Amino acid sequence: MTTASRETGEKLRERIRHAISSQQQPTVTVLSSLLAVQDLLHYIPDEAVEEVAAFSKTSINEVWSVASFYTNFRFTPPGNVTLDVCWGPSCHLMGAQNVLKAVQDELGLNEEATTEDGTVTLRYSTCLGACANAPVVAVDHHMRGRVTPVSAAQIAASLRKAPPSH
Amino acid sequence: MASVYEELLERANARWAQLDKSDTPWIRVQGGTSGQAAGSDEVIAAVRSAVKTAGVTANVTSVSAIGLMYLEPIVDVKMPGAPRVLYGNVTPEFASEIVEKHVLSGQVITDKAFAYWGDRSSAPDGIPHIEDMPAFARQTRIVTRNFGTTDPHDLLHYVASGGYSALNRALHEQTPEGIVNEVKASGLRGRGGAAFPTGVKWSFLAPNKAPVKYVLCNCEEGDPGAFNDKGILENDPHTLVEGLIINGYATNSTHGYVFIRQGHEIPINATRKAIRDAYEAGLLGKNIMGSNFSFEMEVALTGDSYVAGEETALMEAIEGKRSTPRFKPPFPAAAGLWQKPTNINNVKTISYVPSIVSNSASWFKSTGTETSSGTAIVCLSGHIKRPGMYEIAMGMTVREVLEEIGGGVEGGNEIKALQTGGPLGGVLGAEAFDVQIDFDSMSKAGAILGSGGIIVGNEKTDVVDLIRNLIAFTQFESCGKCFPCRLGNTHMLEVLDRMCKNEGRAGDLQLIEKVGMNMKVGSLCGHGQLGFNPIASALKYFGDEFEERMSGSLAPAGSFDDGSMIMPTRTRP
Numbered sequence: 001m002t003t004a005s006r007e008t009g010e011k012l013r014e015r016i017r018h019a020i021s022s023q024q025q026p027t028v029t030v031l032s033s034l035l036a037v038q039d040l041l042h043y044i045p046d047e048a049v050e051e052v053a054a055f056s057k058t059s060i061n062e063v064w065s066v067a068s069f070y071t072n073f074r075f076t077p078p079g080n081v082t083l084d085v086c087w088g089p090s091c092h093l094m095g096a097q098n099v100l101k102a103v104q105d106e107l108g109l110n111e112e113a114t115t116e117d118g119t120v121t122l123r124y125s126t127c128l129g130a131c132a133n134a135p136v137v138a139v140d141h142h143m144r145g146r147v148t149p150v151s152a153a154q155i156a157a158s159l160r161k162a163p164p165s166h
Numbered sequence: 167m168a169s170v171y172e173e174l175l176e177r178a179n180a181r182w183a184q185l186d187k188s189d190t191p192w193i194r195v196q197g198g199t200s201g202q203a204a205g206s207d208e209v210i211a212a213v214r215s216a217v218k219t220a221g222v223t224a225n226v227t228s229v230s231a232i233g234l235m236y237l238e239p240i241v242d243v244k245m246p247g248a249p250r251v252l253y254g255n256v257t258p259e260f261a262s263e264i265v266e267k268h269v270l271s272g273q274v275i276t277d278k279a280f281a282y283w284g285d286r287s288s289a290p291d292g293i294p295h296i297e298d299m300p301a302f303a304r305q306t307r308i309v310t311r312n313f314g315t316t317d318p319h320d321l322l323h324y325v326a327s328g329g330y331s332a333l334n335r336a337l338h339e340q341t342p343e344g345i346v347n348e349v350k351a352s353g354l355r356g357r358g359g360a361a362f363p364t365g366v367k368w369s370f371l372a373p374n375k376a377p378v379k380y381v382l383c384n385c386e387e388g389d390p391g392a393f394n395d396k397g398i399l400e401n402d403p404h405t406l407v408e409g410l411i412i413n414g415y416a417t418n419s420t421h422g423y424v425f426i427r428q429g430h431e432i433p434i435n436a437t438r439k440a441i442r443d444a445y446e447a448g449l450l451g452k453n454i455m456g457s458n459f460s461f462e463m464e465v466a467l468t469g470d471s472y473v474a475g476e477e478t479a480l481m482e483a484i485e486g487k488r489s490t491p492r493f494k495p496p497f498p499a500a501a502g503l504w505q506k507p508t509n510i511n512n513v514k515t516i517s518y519v520p521s522i523v524s525n526s527a528s529w530f531k532s533t534g535t536e537t538s539s540g541t542a543i544v545c546l547s548g549h550i551k552r553p554g555m556y557e558i559a560m561g562m563t564v565r566e567v568l569e570e571i572g573g574g575v576e577g578g579n580e581i582k583a584l585q586t587g588g589p590l591g592g593v594l595g596a597e598a599f600d601v602q603i604d605f606d607s608m609s610k611a612g613a614i615l616g617s618g619g620i621i622v623g624n625e626k627t628d629v630v631d632l633i634r635n636l637i638a639f640t641q642f643e644s645c646g647k648c649f650p651c652r653l654g655n656t657h658m659l660e661v662l663d664r665m666c667k668n669e670g671r672a673g674d675l676q677l678i679e680k681v682g683m684n685m686k687v688g689s690l691c692g693h694g695q696l697g698f699n700p701i702a703s704a705l706k707y708f709g710d711e712f713e714e715r716m717s718g719s720l721a722p723a724g725s726f727d728d729g730s731m732i733m734p735t736r737t738r739p
């Protein structure tokens with residue numbers, strides 16, 4: 001390992017420690033700390049598991065057990081933007097499967113994953129909460145409703161050109 | 167000396183008069199999660215820039231969503247001295263036109279406005295009054311009374327519309343026991359699924375003398391097709407905050423938590439701001455409104471986990487652990503969050519409380535049915551002409567809601583199936599559409615009212631495919647603690663998957679029924695216990711469609727030509 005990457009590692013840890021220790025709400029837990037890291041980095045690196053364990057005075061195993069349970073946590077860095085596509089029943093009836101298929105085709109993916117060029121991460125969502133305007137997708141938590149396979153593929157295509165938002 | 171409340175009310179009235187009674191036009195753009203999905207962020211930006219370009223003075227406010235989601239984005243223009251005029255399905259381009267024509271030149275764009283709101287004597291020509299629109303008129307708006315009118319981020323808007331007068335009254339004129347009795351007498355039942363009488367639940371916690379006691383408010387709202395809990399938090403968060411403080415006072419509790427799933431930024435931010443503002447105004451913290459009552463409140467976020475909405479799993483999540491359900495007993499009122507005495511209610515349940523305290527139990531009971539008093543906040547989605555969030559008196563029939571409020575099916579064909587009460591609820595066929603919307607009638611019909619989601623399927627709906635979608639959800643969301651639920655859901659999904667590919671085998675239906683019964687007796691919480699419900703109800707109304715999938719003679723149905731469906735495959739480790 002080069003010195004530079006070790007420095008990055010320490011810098012990363014510092015940022016993580018800062019995110020964990022500057023949580024605003026009175027109740028701070030393993031879960032809230034993991035959520036703070038996920039907000040900052042959009043994934044949970046190994047370093048974060050260690051830092052959360054140290055901060056919470058618990059074991060790495062305990063932290064892993066929590067992190068692996070909640071399906072929003074990711075353990076590899078995401079693409080520049082995350083595209084959530086809802087597959088819940090309202091969206092399902094309104095054509096979500098065709099939307100998913102069109103988005104997958106556009107991004108060259110056949111499962112939840114990040115595009116080869118590292119720009120877009122596709123995720124399936126069980127419900128984004130805007131069911132009245134189904135089918136719904138979300139770009140970094142920003143809702144886009146009443147999409148069609150064509151418009152959703154266009155959104156996906158435009159995201160590949162977008163600069164990193166995080 | 168004026169009381170805390172009087173001072174606040176005075177400020178609020180002054181602020182409201184500035185907006186509502188002034189010589190300056192007031193442009194309200196309705197926001198919210200659903201509004202955002204329809205494009206309201208772009209619309210408010212367009213309104214702001216058009217106002218700037220035109221050089222007019224106008225107040226532009228992002229306000230709550232009225233619930234008529236099929237009309238979103240909605241822009242509401244109030245010219246001085248005139249009633250409000252509401253425009254629907256506004257694009258950014260049309261937003262600029264509204265500013266140029268209506269705000270700058272005082273010319274109502276009649277053909278594009280869907281309603282006016284206010285004094286009937288000064289009605290603009292050719293536009294119906296909002297109360298003449300069936301989707302609005304058939305509602306009884308108690309919890310949603312301010313929706314469409316106030317800014318959810320402004321405490322003073324809430325106070326100007328009567329907010330925090332119930333808390334003031336509770337703290338200064340009523341005893342905790344008096345409030346518990348009032349809530350009992352109102353007949354209020356929990357809106358989170360189980361429909362347990364709320365006052366009775368509170369009376370378990372109230373007498374406990376422990377120095378630290380919690381009241382939790384459940385906004386996990388993982389049910390696909392339900393958005394009324396997040397809807398309340400993002401549209402009128404102070405209703406919930408006020409209700410939860412009263413809940414705390416009535417049960418002599420010390421801390422309140424509002425539990426929300428991460429990622430839903432709009433309701434999370436609105437709730438956090440409401441709590442912050444309540445602290446600043448002396449409505450939370452030490453000696454609230456000059457009384458002896460002190461109470462703390464915060465938002466607790468959870469990661470994605472449907473089972474986290476189950477009351478004991480929720481406590482695990484607030485404690486920062488995996489959200490798996492606990493054994494009961496002990497019940498929460500004896501040992502809940504951090505083993506302290508705890509009460510838990512749904513967002514809607516708590517949000518009725520200020521109205522009950524202000525208007526009395528008998529007033530609340532005068533709406534609804536004998537055993538289900540008050541209203542239901544239903545969320546219509548799917549193949550319906552007017553999807554949205556509507557507050558109706560309990561006792562309206564499903565058909566009235568679908569036809570009069572929902573406007574029937576998009577495209578004019580028939581409604582075939584309804585999915586109600588979330589993925590642990592049921593699927594209803596046309597025979598059940600005359601059932602009344604109340605807790606007991608809905609359960610009798612084989613569905614549940616649950617959190618109020620009604621997903622509409624038109625005549626082309628493939629019920630087996632819809633059921634597969636629901637079971638794919640419950641399989642994905644099983645927390646894994648009880649193996650009958652974890653394995654049973656996987657097993658049921660396998661069977662449904664092959665049925666959707668027309669590869670059903672003889673005995674498959676009997677097999678999943680047996681699996682479902684094992685889940686019912688062998689699971690700790692409702693996720694496993696009720697997991698077979700959607701299938702059982704679908705078999706009741708659409709049994710032959712399942713039978714047909716056995717024959718192998720039909721062309722493959724389902725989502726794609728080969729009957730497959732895209733869904734996550736992960737299960738919890």
Ligand SMILES: Cc1cc2nc3c(=O)[nH]c(=O)nc-3n(C[C@H](O)[C@H](O)[C@H](O)COP(=O)(O)O)c2cc1C
Pocket residue numbers: 355356357358359360361362384385386387388389472473474475476477478510511512513515516691692693
């Ligand atoms: C799997 C599962 C998920 C649940 N999810 C929720 C939820 O998202 N919101 C909710 O209020 N209640 C949910 N409940 C019901 C709660 O356990 C509890 O009954 C409810 O919050 C009590 O509030 P109430 O008395 O006001 O209805 C769920 C139950 C189960 C079994």
